[in-house]
Amino acid sequence: MTTAIRPSIERKLDGQLLLPGDTGYDESRTVWNGMIARRPRMIIRAASVEDVVTAVRTARELDLEIGVRCGGHSSIGLAVPQDGLMIDLAPLTGVHVDPDRRRAWIQGGALLGVLDQASQRYGLATTAGNVSHTGVGGLTLGGGMGWLARQYGLACDNVASYTMVTADGEVVRASQTERPELFWGLRGGGGNFGIVTEFEFRLHPIGTRTLVAEYTFPLDRAIPALKAWRDLNIEAPREATFTASIGQDNAATLGFVWVGDPQRASRLLHNFQALGTPAATHITEMSYLDLQRREDTVERHSLRRYSKGHYLQQFPDAAIEAFVHRGGSRVGVGLQAYGGAIADVPDEDAAFSHRATLFEFGTGTTWTDPASDAVRIAAARRSAAAMASFAHGVYVNALSDEGAEGVRRAYSPAKLARLIALKDAYDPHNVFHLNQNIQPSTGRDQ
The missing domain is CATH 3.30.465.10 (Uridine Diphospho-n-acetylenolpyruvylglucosamine Reductase; domain 3)
Structure with a gap:
């Protein structure tokens, strides 16, 4: 049926309609997580706003589930609907x-x-x-x-x-x-x-200048270093975003990213002596563009991935120990500081919640062998569970397969009620449900 109606759809498009077997179909449906192998019935690569309108109306006329792709970074591949219509926004880059x-x-x-x-x-x-x-x-x-x-x-x-x-x-x-x-x-x-x-x-x-400071400690010296790092964060200038991570090599890297004149970071660099003597130190000045590209991954659309996250409003000593031990797993964990201008915005001003967050915690793992899926996912879940008792909410963009329970953690009850009312007004049939879904009070029509 899709092939038969192809000409009628293509006449309406500035962009491209892709069906299974077409050149570009597999490339368009491939996303960041290599575990995702779903096959949409059709893909519309939208080259204009009118194409997006056509795609939405086509999906509704054919009763097809809608997925929307931009960067394709959803950890559970929400952009790719099995046997549905994927709206690929990649051509809209102006x-x-x-x-x-x-x-x-x-x-x-x-x-x-x-x-x-x-x-x-x-x-x-x-x-x-x-x-x-x-x-x-x-x-x-x-x-x-x-x-x-x-x-x-x-x-x-x-x-x-x-x-x-x-x-x-x-x-x-x-x-x-x-x-x-x-x-x-x-x-x-x-x-x-x-x-x-x-x-x-x-x-x-x-401006265009930044500085990245990284101090690496063996795991047996990570806890006292993390305590000093946490205490320094309390008075950190807003130009500095504190970061901490432990990788699969069992080394702890603590430091900060500074956006602005690197010379203004000299006092903070001096204060980092309180962490102790690191095994390695890297202080790097770079352009802002290079900073933004620094964590890009060349193999981003081939690895299998799983991740979890929490928001932390406090980081007591017990949480530091849990962070280091990672529930007995060896998966990577990381922290990024909040505060500053994030907390300046009144909570009621936006749907985004948990502005009192001190640190965002994330844990995740990557691998290539499908036979390792269960083991890797279980390890990441253990790592996240070790921090759960210290958590206060979660970043909605860090959710993976938590479903409705995760959405409830991402928003306060009052905000969730307001979001449901907004969903009722703009999408009462839950047409857009391949996301961390706010379910309308009127139910679904799929």
Whole structure:
């Protein structure tokens, strides 16, 4: 049936319709997690807002489940619907920067590196994650942590307006003055209400220079070093984002990322002597663009992956010990500091929750052999469970397979009720449910 109606769909498109067997079909359905091998009935590579409208209406006419792909970083492959219609936003990568107004308009299929490169030409930037091949849409709609967040807020705090295609195929705009309730929900509520085809961001004059400080300790000396690192974080300047990680090599790396004039980090570097004597020290100055590309992975769309996360409002000694021991597993764990401008935003201003977070905790593992799936996933779950008693909520973008329980952890009860009401208004039949789903009170129609 799909082949028979192909001409009628293609006549309406500026972009491309891909069916199984077409050149480009397998490439388009391949996402960051190599465990995902689902096969959509059709893929529409949208080259215009009108294509997104056509794709939504086509899916509804054919009663096909909708998946929306931008960067493809969902750990459980939510972009790829089995036997459904995948809307691939990858062709929508246009960006325009107005340096005088300090504004950037970027289409919903762009990756963060596109936004960084366009704005850095003028020494400007906005909070845009830590990995340049992440999609602007998925990151921003869930909140959007990044190296600039302690100075300027989350990515969603820097959005001035959204252009969105609704479940009915209508194109709407949301800002503080236009559809303010939708604007509130898009700032942290994920892809539950529609498909955002353009973001308008506020930019900030950050210059182009950064510094990364890393101090590596053997595991048997990690606990006292982490205690000193935690205490230094209390008074950290907003230019600094503290980080800590333990890899599969059982070495603990503690430090910070500084965005701004590296010379201004000299006092903090001196204070890091309180951590003790590290086995290795790396102090590196680099451009902001290089910082944003630093954690990119060449093999990003081939490895099998599983991850979990928590928000921590405190990091007591017992939590430090649990962090180091990782539930007896050897999977990687990491911490990234919040605070600063993130906490300055009143909690009621956006759907994003848990602004009192001190650190975000993440644990994850990568592998290649499908026979190792169960063992690897169990190890990551043990590591996350070891930190669960210290957790206070979770970042919605860090959720994997937790389902409704995870969504309840991501939002306060009051915000979740407000999000459900917004879902009832914009997507009462839950057309957009391949996400960390806010289920409407009216139920599903699939």
